[in-house]
Amino acid sequence: MSIKQLLLAGGVGLLAVAMSAGLASAVQSEGQPAAAAPVVSSGAPIVEITKRCPSLRYVGRKATFEVVVTNRGTGPARNVVVTDNFPAGVEFLSADNGGQREGGNVVWNLGTLEAGQSRTLKVEARCNQITNVRNMARVTYCAEAQAECQLVVKGIPAILLECVDDPDPVEVGSQTTYTIIVTNQGSETGTNIAITCTLPPEQEFVKAGGPTEARADGKVVTFAPLPSLAPRAKATFLVTTKGVRPGDSRFAVSMKSDQIDSPVTETESTNIYD
Template structure:
């Protein structure tokens, strides 16, 4: 609301060129003029006029009356011209404010040329009340990504950017389905009363929620006041699922003193990158690591591999080649951990066995023979392997040139015509040698081939061996 006190004063002040300049205070205004001392007929000259307000005034009007022999050329600002009367109007002037008028004139006759000026105004007294406006602003920030089970913290800043106090400010935060207030409470809305907020003031809050489901979670906050328009902002977080798979592949059966390859498979099955991934393998003391496809931190019974990160869908394969000198069931155990807290384990066991390796040799003691001359066929069998073989059995077959007479050896032999059958040798130990002998004689001339066939539990298909004897 404004209160005005108005005083209207009007005065006319005559001015002469002989005075050159003049000034006078007229009520709340001061007016002054300045002109040159002499000019020539037809010459233009400038009258500089200044208005100065002593107090706040309204409806200011300056007027200049020209005497005969003076012609108006122009002015800055332009004047309102009515014959020999020039006027300038100003809506208002503040205390101490000045206005300049440059009036260009021309002398048209000889003699004294006089310009008289007057100023009028309405003095005012102004009382001012400021009307402000409260304007709310809110900013919400949070992480761009998070994983299921992780705590997600948002920052909310509320500001009053206006010029008046925001009253009864309230905050409402709406929680999306991918987030939860806590692991035990399923609140979907959080409300806070912030009180009054002065112009330029701000308040900052943090809100911690838990990621409970995969998806793009947009958390919206709304700010309202009793005397300001409501505002809102949101922060969106991509909630991802962590996942890892650890598989250890090995052979069900391997043989001692032979290499056996095992494969450790690490797979990121989620949609978030796994970091600081550590895989550790603990190996039975009956096994020895020969080599790995990816260098390990330490060998022996414990080996470790560290990966800075494994992206979603990425797979790491580690081949581990081992060897053993010991029969039996030997196991490898693997474990996995990540910076995100995932833990996995796997194990795989291999039955390590020895193997039988049977060597059969046959020689004759006399060669060549003459008809009715005898010779002995010595059959030697060796287990060169590392495991037992069972039911080792040989059969010897003679051609028409030679006939078997008798048989002896590790087991009983039976002669039937041109064939000798030995009973099975029940348990054939590693590095053991067994021997069989067959006495025979030449019965007809020719180049004879004596054949022996060996079978066992290991060798299901007969293994042949042959010896030549020439009969004359």
């Protein structure tokens, strides 16, 4: 039995054709058929495979991968096996229609696919890391065909802003320090994180420090943007003030970044007494 290999237009994949037993054709994830197939004799199976998946997911989210195999021929395709490959970073969760996990693959033994019959197979998986996923499925019977889909997995930064004073309460003429902690709780790096602090009337600026330069202009302290903050990383900014008159004061902190559309604010209460 001779085997002929055809390279499909559009880079879909490799098509193997068993000329004496049948024909397999591959279809892109958008549903466009491959190049014209060789002529086959009456009663031959022609098995087509289509692969579908979402184009974008975020880290930690689930994705459903779908394989459709269809016998477009006039005869049955026997001993049909579908293999769906999963690359690193994608965690297998479940498969329908009796699909079994075998290493990095999910395998379905479909048996006979009659002429005109179609089977839809689904796999649910979780995207665990930032990556570009190339998911390929293969159908074999007396010939072989492949199809693939592309999935981009992205992360999301999630910046937490915290502020605490020490000491509190504060006597007029004494100092207190505000510790501002910025934590990236997300799965992607946060960029250009800018901290701005506003002092209340009951306080005056003494000093400030942190991973970027601080500038004071009256009651406003501005830190230069922090270029990047990796997932699970923290950055600490310090602002020291002095109590100048008694009152229940409010120290305000505002945070912006490339990924934050509107400022995040935090207010810390400090009691200043005579």
